[in-house]
Amino acid sequence: MNDAVQTQSSNAAFTKRVFSGIQPSGGLTLGNYLGAIKRFVQMQEEDYETVYCMVDLHAITVWQDPAALRRQTRELAAGFIASGIDPAKSILFNQSQVAEHAQLGWIFNCVARMGWMQRMTQWKDKAGKNQQNASLGLFAYPSLMAADILAYHATHVPVGEDQKQHLELTRDIAIKFNTDYGVDFFPVTEPVIEGAATRVMSLRDGAKKMSKSDPSDASRINMTDDADAIAQKIRKAKTDPDALPSEAEGLDGRPEARNLVNIYAALADVSVDAVLSDVGGKPFSEFKPMLAELAVGKLGPISGEMARLMENPGEIDELLHKGADQARAIAAPILEQTYDIVGMVR
Ligand code: TRP
Numbered sequence: 001m002n003d004a005v006q007t008q009s010s011n012a013a014f015t016k017r018v019f020s021g022i023q024p025s026g027g028l029t030l031g032n033y034l035g036a037i038k039r040f041v042q043m044q045e046e047d048y049e050t051v052y053c054m055v056d057l058h059a060i061t062v063w064q065d066p067a068a069l070r071r072q073t074r075e076l077a078a079g080f081i082a083s084g085i086d087p088a089k090s091i092l093f094n095q096s097q098v099a100e101h102a103q104l105g106w107i108f109n110c111v112a113r114m115g116w117m118q119r120m121t122q123w124k125d126k127a128g129k130n131q132q133n134a135s136l137g138l139f140a141y142p143s144l145m146a147a148d149i150l151a152y153h154a155t156h157v158p159v160g161e162d163q164k165q166h167l168e169l170t171r172d173i174a175i176k177f178n179t180d181y182g183v184d185f186f187p188v189t190e191p192v193i194e195g196a197a198t199r200v201m202s203l204r205d206g207a208k209k210m211s212k213s214d215p216s217d218a219s220r221i222n223m224t225d226d227a228d229a230i231a232q233k234i235r236k237a238k239t240d241p242d243a244l245p246s247e248a249e250g251l252d253g254r255p256e257a258r259n260l261v262n263i264y265a266a267l268a269d270v271s272v273d274a275v276l277s278d279v280g281g282k283p284f285s286e287f288k289p290m291l292a293e294l295a296v297g298k299l300g301p302i303s304g305e306m307a308r309l310m311e312n313p314g315e316i317d318e319l320l321h322k323g324a325d326q327a328r329a330i331a332a333p334i335l336e337q338t339y340d341i342v343g344m345v346r
Contacts, residue, residue, distance in 0.1 A: 014155050018154065020051075027075060028223040034200050051327065078305075094323075097320065097324035109140055112143045146169065157189070204237075242257075244282050
C-alpha cells in the first residue's frame with residue numbers, strides 16, 4: 001500500500017516535498033523495488049521536491065555488523081540509482097551524514113510521551129517478550145522518524161501500510177510541539193491512502209511479506225540475483241493446483257496466485273485485470289516462465305548497473321556526500337529555527 005501524508009489546508013504554505021527512507025539492514029528485494037522505489041522514481045517526475053534517505057541510524061536500533069552495514073548502505077544507494085533515482089532530480093543521502101536528524105530527534109524525544117511509544121506495534125513486535133533488553137534507540141525509533149520527516153517540513157511520505165502508525169505519531173509530535181511552544185512551525189500531516197500499490201509477498205507463503213530478513217532465500221527475489229536465480233525462484237514459488245482465473249475476484253482466497261499476478265502486473269506496468277484477461281485459464285506451468293522472462297528482462301539491467309556501481313564504491317560515496325550537502329541545506333535552517341523556538345542560546 002502506498003500511504004502518503006497530505007497537508008491540511010492550513011498547511012498550504014508548505015512546499016510539496018516528499019520524504020521517504022529505507023533501512024540498510026539487509027539486501028534490497030523485489031519487495032522494496034515494487035513496493036517503494038518504483039513509486040519514488042515516479043514521484044520525481046511529478047510536482048514534488050523529492051528527498052530519499054538511507055536510514056542507517058534507524059538500522060542500528062538492532063545490532064548490525066559494521067562491515068555488513070557499510071556494504072548494505074552502498075548496495076541500497078546503488079539500488080536507488082540503478083532503479084532510476086536521479087541525483088539531478090532527487091536528493092539521495094545517508095542519514096548519519098546529516099547530523100540534523102539526530103539533533104532534531106533529541107528535541108522530539110523531549111516532546112513525545114513514553115505512552116505514545118509504548119503503543120507502537122512495531123516496537124512491540126521488534127522488542128518481543130523481552131522489552132527490558134531492547135535498545136533505548138528501538139523505543140525512540142518513531143521520534144527519530146518524525147525528525148527525518150519534519151527536518152524537511154515534508155508534506156508527503158510514501159510508505160507501506162505498516163508505517164501508518166508511525167506517521168500518525170509524527171503528526172502528534174508536530175501538533176504537540178506547535179501547541180507547547182505556541183507556534184505554527186511544523187506541518188501537521190494527515191495520512192491518506194493513495195490507492196493500491198504492490199505489496200509483494202513471500203514466494204514461499206502468500207500470507208507473509210517478502211522480507212530481506214526471512215531465513216529462506218527462496219522466499220524472496222534479491223535485486224542482486226542473476227537471471228538463473230530469478231527463474232529458479234519463480235519456478236519453485238508456491239502455488240495452488242488450479243489454473244489462473246480470468247478475473248480479479250478469482251484470486252480471492254488464493255494468496256500465492258494473487259502474489260504472482262500482482263508481481264507480473266507491477267513489473268509490466270499494467271492492471272491485474274489486464275494480466276488476467278491475457279493469462280486466465282493458463283496453468284502455472286505456463287504462467288511462471290512468462291513471469292520469469294518478464295522479471296529477468298526488467299531486473300537484469302538494474303542488477304547489472306548495481307553491480308557496476310558496487311565495483312566503484314568511490315562513485316557511490318561521492319554521490320552520497322553531495323546528497324548530504326543538499327539535504328543539510330534544507331534541514332539546518334529548520335533545526336536552527338527549532339532551537340530558537342525552544343529557547344536555546346545560539
Ligand atoms: N520506518 C521506516 C521503515 O521501516 C523507515 C523510515 C525511517 C522512514 N525514517 C523514515 C520512512 C521517514 C519514511 C519516512 O520502513
